[in-house]
Amino acid sequence: MQLKAHALTRRGFILTGAAAVATTAAVVWPRGTARPGAIGPGDVRLVAGRNTAPLLGPFRPDVDVWSFGGRVPGPEIRVRQGDRLRVVVENDLPEETTVHWHGVRVPNAMDGVPHLTQAPIKPGGSFAYDFTAHDAGTFWYHPHQRSFEQVGRGLYGPLIVEERQPIRVDRDVSWILDDWRLDGSGQISDDFGSPHDMTMSGGVGNTVTINGSVPQPFEVRAGERIRLRLINAANARIFGLDFGKHIARIIAMDGQPVAPHEAAGTVVLGPAMRIDLILDMMEEPGSRFEIVDSFYKGLEYPLTTIAYTEASPLRREPLQASIELRPNPLDDPDLGGAERHEVVFGGGMMGMMGGGGMMGGSGMMGRGGMGGGGMMRGMAWTVNGVTATGHVLEPALTLARGRTVVLDLKNDTAWWHPIHLHGHSFRVLSRNGRPTRHREWQDTILMPPNETAEIAFVADNPGDWMFHCHILEHQAAGMMATIRVANS
Numbered sequence: 001m002q003l004k005a006h007a008l009t010r011r012g013f014i015l016t017g018a019a020a021v022a023t024t025a026a027v028v029w030p031r032g033t034a035r036p037g038a039i040g041p042g043d044v045r046l047v048a049g050r051n052t053a054p055l056l057g058p059f060r061p062d063v064d065v066w067s068f069g070g071r072v073p074g075p076e077i078r079v080r081q082g083d084r085l086r087v088v089v090e091n092d093l094p095e096e097t098t099v100h101w102h103g104v105r106v107p108n109a110m111d112g113v114p115h116l117t118q119a120p121i122k123p124g125g126s127f128a129y130d131f132t133a134h135d136a137g138t139f140w141y142h143p144h145q146r147s148f149e150q151v152g153r154g155l156y157g158p159l160i161v162e163e164r165q166p167i168r169v170d171r172d173v174s175w176i177l178d179d180w181r182l183d184g185s186g187q188i189s190d191d192f193g194s195p196h197d198m199t200m201s202g203g204v205g206n207t208v209t210i211n212g213s214v215p216q217p218f219e220v221r222a223g224e225r226i227r228l229r230l231i232n233a234a235n236a237r238i239f240g241l242d243f244g245k246h247i248a249r250i251i252a253m254d255g256q257p258v259a260p261h262e263a264a265g266t267v268v269l270g271p272a273m274r275i276d277l278i279l280d281m282m283e284e285p286g287s288r289f290e291i292v293d294s295f296y297k298g299l300e301y302p303l304t305t306i307a308y309t310e311a312s313p314l315r316r317e318p319l320q321a322s323i324e325l326r327p328n329p330l331d332d333p334d335l336g337g338a339e340r341h342e343v344v345f346g347g348g349m350m351g352m353m354g355g356g357g358m359m360g361g362s363g364m365m366g367r368g369g370m371g372g373g374g375m376m377r378g379m380a381w382t383v384n385g386v387t388a389t390g391h392v393l394e395p396a397l398t399l400a401r402g403r404t405v406v407l408d409l410k411n412d413t414a415w416w417h418p419i420h421l422h423g424h425s426f427r428v429l430s431r432n433g434r435p436t437r438h439r440e441w442q443d444t445i446l447m448p449p450n451e452t453a454e455i456a457f458v459a460d461n462p463g464d465w466m467f468h469c470h471i472l473e474h475q476a477a478g479m480m481a482t483i484r485v486a487n488s
């Protein structure tokens with residue numbers, strides 16, 4: 001067995017590690033090089049295994065993790081829009097796994113949902129994922145099997161699909177944000193799936209990393225234009241980034257282009273969400289600025305520092321070039337002919353407080369059955385009143401292929417939930433009854449407590465698709481459903 005622990009460079013394509021200051025290599029996946037059948041030169045091999053990673057930087061001991069390609073994050077896969085991608089995943093973990101291509105509109109059989117779209121990959125086994133990257137944008141990959149632990153231990157990586165005609169920037173940088181719960185010895189705490197995490201805010205960690213390391217200052221040159229691709233790979237933490245003096249212009253959300261606009265307040269990313277920003281670095285050489293994560297009130301902290309080098313400015317005025325991305329080939333929902341459904345998200349600790357004092361301590365709840373879902377009665381999360389106990393479910397909705405659907409989403413809980421739909425992107429039409437300004441395309445919508453939203457999409461991808469909360473503990477504790485797009 002050949003296990004390649006690191007990015008491979010072979011004829012025709014390159015995998016690059018995502019580094020905070022990496023420039024974009026000219027990375028190309030030529031058309032027609034991916035071949036069906038055996039592992040060939042056009043394939044990417046991705047090994048999931050147990051490794052260590054320098055999460056705490058070079059001066060602290062490495063941390064035991066589970067990761068792809070021997071590192072956190074896993075290798076950056078970069079292709080061009082329209083290219084075909086074939087990734088052979090080998091499982092070197094002590095348990096079954098799968099890989100889901102978050103946000104990519106893949107055929108159902110390539111979606112990486114255990115038992116629903118494929119048999120899980122057994123330890124020692126492998127699976128070939130093969131699909132075409134129809135949409136340009138910022139995506140990521142992660143297991144869908146026991147993801148609250150597998151993603152939580154470090155199994156994830158970026159998938160960047162470059163535009164055929166990219167916008168002009170000086171640097172294209174990806175930041176995968178994550179947090180970890182480290183114990184006193186600096187290792188990952190072993191309490192995955194604790195009742196507290198499952199029923200409340202999810203597994204929020206105590207150590208935040210960018211691209212698998214506690215953040216180092218982010219060096220920039222005065223005058224340069226940076227495209228910053230933010231990916232939130234955390235199990236449960238929501239980020240709200242304040243760029244201070246720097247104007248953060250949002251050009252894409254969840255990989256999909258949006259009319260360029262300044263972030264209103266902080267740049268908010270729930271788990272699994274992506275935002276592409278344009279930053280023009282117009283301050284003085286040698287100056288320094290903090291980027292503050294101020295999402296949780298009272299728990300604000302400086303995420304990292306923007307450190308201008310002493311180099312003379314690249315230019316004195318911001319680059320005059322369009323930052324508007326071309327739209328991806330998505331079918332626009334035809335609202336006139338739409339069918340409507342309501343989807344209500346419920347449950348959680350607050351939902352049952354009146355019901356009998358079960359907050360008295362975790363001792364009452366036990367740990368049995370926490371692994372795959374199925375909390376004690378009354379403790380779980382629900383979608384339309386149903387608590388999922390696995391990935392194979394009676395569909396909550398069955399849609400005819402090609403129909404436009406509007407979903408009225410209601411968060412009937414006291415908690416935030418990033419709700420993700422597989423296989424499709426949807427437009428966010430309104431929030432709390434107020435139309436959104438940009439009708440943004442998303443694949444994950446962050447729902448504040450007790451709020452509503454209207455989303456719309458054309459059900460054009462046949463199959464059974466997961467629709468779930470991406471706080472991975474909520475998902476495991478039942479906040480998950482399937483939507484079937486029927487072929488006839």
Ligand code: C2O
Pocket residue numbers: 100102142144272420422466468470
């Ligand atoms: Cu990123 Cu169903 O997940």
Ligand code: CU
Pocket residue numbers: 416417418469470471474475479
């Ligand atoms: Cu949730």
